[in-house]
Amino acid sequence: MAYLLEMRDKVKLLYQTYSMYANVVLKFVFSLVLFLAIRSGIGLDTRVSSVGICIVLALVGAFLPVSVLTFFALALCSIDLLKISYVCTAVFVIVYIILWLFLLRHSSKYGYVFLATPVLLLWGGQYAIPLIFGMAASPIAALCVLGGTVMYSILSICKGISAGETNVNPDEILQLYRYIMNEFIANKEMYMYIIVLVGMMLLINAIRTRKFNFAGEIAVISGAIVNIVLFIMASMVLEVKISIIGLIIWSVLGAIIGYVSAAFVKILDYSSVENVQFEDDDYYYYVKAVPKLKVAAAQNKVKTITRADDLDSFTVETNEDDFEVDEIDMDFVKQNTSRQPVLSRQAVKVAEAENDYSYDDEYED
Amino acid sequence: MVNNSKIKLMTKLAIFEKRHRFDLQLGKYFKGDYIKFNLIKTVLCVTGGYILCLLLVGFYNIEYFIKEAITLDYKKYGIKILGIYAILLLIFCMISMITCNEVFVTSRKRLNKYYRKLKQLGEMYTDAENENKNIKDETANE
Known part of the structure; x- marks a missing residue:
């Protein structure tokens, strides 16, 4: 689902x-x-x-x-x-x-x-x-x-x-x-x-x-x-x-x-983009309204981080994918941490309701 | 200077006007008038459809009607035709009344929210005008 x-x-x-x-x-x-x-x-x-x-x-x-x-x-x-x-x-x-x-x-x-x-x-x-x-x-x-x-x-x-x-x-x-x-x-x-x-x-x-x-x-x-x-x-x-x-x-x-x-x-x-135009006393407005969408990401795997005093017994396996801390692209991390993970069915429904937000949600009972 | 909150409000109003033209047209009617207008349309459509059905049935039995034209019991057939017409009309008018009522009520709920936002926009304009007037008075006093 x-x-x-x-x-x-x-x-x-x-x-x-x-x-x-x-x-x-x-x-x-x-x-x-x-x-x-x-x-x-x-x-x-x-x-x-x-x-x-x-x-x-x-x-x-x-x-x-x-x-x-x-x-x-x-x-x-x-x-x-x-x-x-x-x-x-x-x-x-x-x-x-x-x-x-x-x-x-x-x-x-x-x-x-x-x-x-x-x-x-x-x-x-x-x-x-x-x-x-x-x-x-x-x-x-x-x-x-x-x-x-x-x-x-x-x-x-x-x-x-x-x-x-x-x-x-x-x-x-x-x-x-x-x-x-x-x-x-x-x-x-x-x-x-x-x-x-x-x-x-x-x-x-x-x-x-x-x-x-x-x-x-x-x-x-x-x-x-x-x-x-x-x-x-x-x-x-x-x-x-x-x-x-x-x-x-x-x-x-x-x-x-x-x-x-x-x-x-x-x-x-x-979900389609709306192009509307209107005016007031001072300006003509040509507005492109894009509905907000949140893409639900797959479930993240949770890794347990051990305490500092257990570090001696903790073995680290390295491979080609490992990289040093200063090599991480912080912009990429910020973009991805803003995504909401899909959790329980209740959270899915809430996320679904949020994703389905449209201007007409305000006009529907 | 561009007022962002005003633009957001006006954008939402413009999108509503684009998507719900039917609701805006419905806003010009009272409920009773809208239902009466649709009842008239229903009566006309049911009458037209019934006449076409009678034409189809009549053409099917045309040989019989021509043969028995003199001895036909027109009163009996007339009562039958009018009776079926009356029952059909009653059923369709009742359905039309119920559905038009529902459509009007749901449309009016959406329209009320639109009018509230329109009122907010009007208040924004009034506040802006008052602010300009105050500024002018202050500069005039100085």
Whole structure:
């Protein structure tokens, strides 16, 4: 645990130095993965589903807010669905508008969760969703998981139509529309995912935010176990096929990612350098505010120093590393003695609280 | 001359204004007004979403409605549609009221701390002005 804290502080320091570039790179990587997943998942229109277009859109999305990225992703999917029929596009867009009007407008901050959910569903990683987002996000992100699951369901139905897995004629508007709605309403897999994913996310978040020791660890371990049990039970009740091996692997992976992301999640909030400007009657101020960070050092080894009268019996082993007193760099010693060693769990918590100090600590209850 | 404590205070205020623009916008509303405004938004959104749902359901059953257009029991369907709409509206409005109340209360707590710091800054300006005035009076007397 102390090692994780030390690692977290080092990553915080690194992020603080390069936060401007780190944010852009992370957003670019996320956008690229998203558009490539859309390309591999649907990718019906080769004009817009090329790798070049994905890279360009990812570059643009790296500098713009998540709402613009969501718009690009929906536009890409809509253009792909036009290749099947405009009925598919219309249903896709209308369902998204309904979801936004009822639910998604409250959780616009968690647009990344909404975009990541269908991608994880596509890769078979849906079992990790509650563990990752339950540990790292707030309960309101469950609405985004719900929305993402619904949109994925429609996309998979339309993909099935384009793959010729059905007897539906895409040129018959009413027949196609009825087929999509029937499949959507009768989709037990979608209901299973919605109930289990949203329920697990809320449960894990509820345990994680309790004020007792090891709340995070208990949340992630119990969440992984309950996640596996709940998915197996739900699949038996609703008669939906799931991969047990995939469930176990993704649950374990999700638990690890969720635990690590919960430890690092505050990095993205308040560790970045703030550049502000203001003025008074006499001066213009251009201020760069750098949050203070203390890097927790590893535990020091304590050496017992014997008394002067025991010195005759004390043998000193010398090697090449020994040096004379006047060779010690006092500046180096002063710098290193200012570091706080990591001691008991209580001291770790205090050090953690001190390290997490930010200007907003003064405004939080 | 640059006053370090004033700069520190102004920096903290500037950082708060940068990070919590939403809280500053919320500060312009009374609690009741903010909740009413969000209730109106909720009513409009739920109405719009419900109309779209009705369109989807209506298009699904369009053949039936065209066939039975004359013999359809419009009163029964009307009551059903309005009843579901009323229940949906009630649920979403209640959720909206509770969440807006929570958001307003937590935002106001943060904003109160901001206003206290702003008041401290105002007092600093007043003290500086009084000091300058005293110095001017002293030099005038000399």
